[in-house]
Amino acid sequence: GIESILILVLSLVLIYSQVISNQIQQLLNSTTWIALGFIIFFSGTFFLFILSQKNFNNKSFLITYTYIVAIFNLIKNLFISIGVIKKFKFEIISVKKFQKI
Numbered sequence: 001g002i003e004s005i006l007i008l009v010l011s012l013v014l015i016y017s018q019v020i021s022n023q024i025q026q027l028l029n030s031t032t033w034i035a036l037g038f039i040i041f042f043s044g045t046f047f048l049f050i051l052s053q054k055n056f057n058n059k060s061f062l063i064t065y066t067y068i069v070a071i072f073n074l075i076k077n078l079f080i081s082i083g084v085i086k087k088f089k090f091e092i093i094s095v096k097k098f099q100k101i
Contacts, residue, residue: 004049008042011035030087037079044072 014035048068055061 001049004042004046007038008046011038011042015039028086030083033079033083033086037076037083040079041072041076044075045069 015032018032045068048065052061052065055065
């Protein structure tokens with residue numbers, strides 16, 4: 001519902017602001033990967049969540065619904081994992097550079 005739209009809009013605003021500011025390095029940072037994960041998940045399941053309120057009695061719909069949400073959730077978690085790994089790699093590199101100085 002509303003929270004899906006809110007997260008989707010905020011994620012799109014984050015990506016848009018990075019593209020407009022021409023910061024290519026920031027476009028590939030950890031925050032971008034996490035935002036892309038949320039964009040993919042909420043754009044892929046938004047209408048499905050709306051339809052699910054009326055169709056939960058239909059067993060065929062319930063099975064399809066479960067698979068689709070699971071696939072988009074897996075993709076979202078993959079993107080979030082990439083973002084977290086990128087963040088930790090950046091912090092480890094920063095600490096090593098600081099220790100050399």
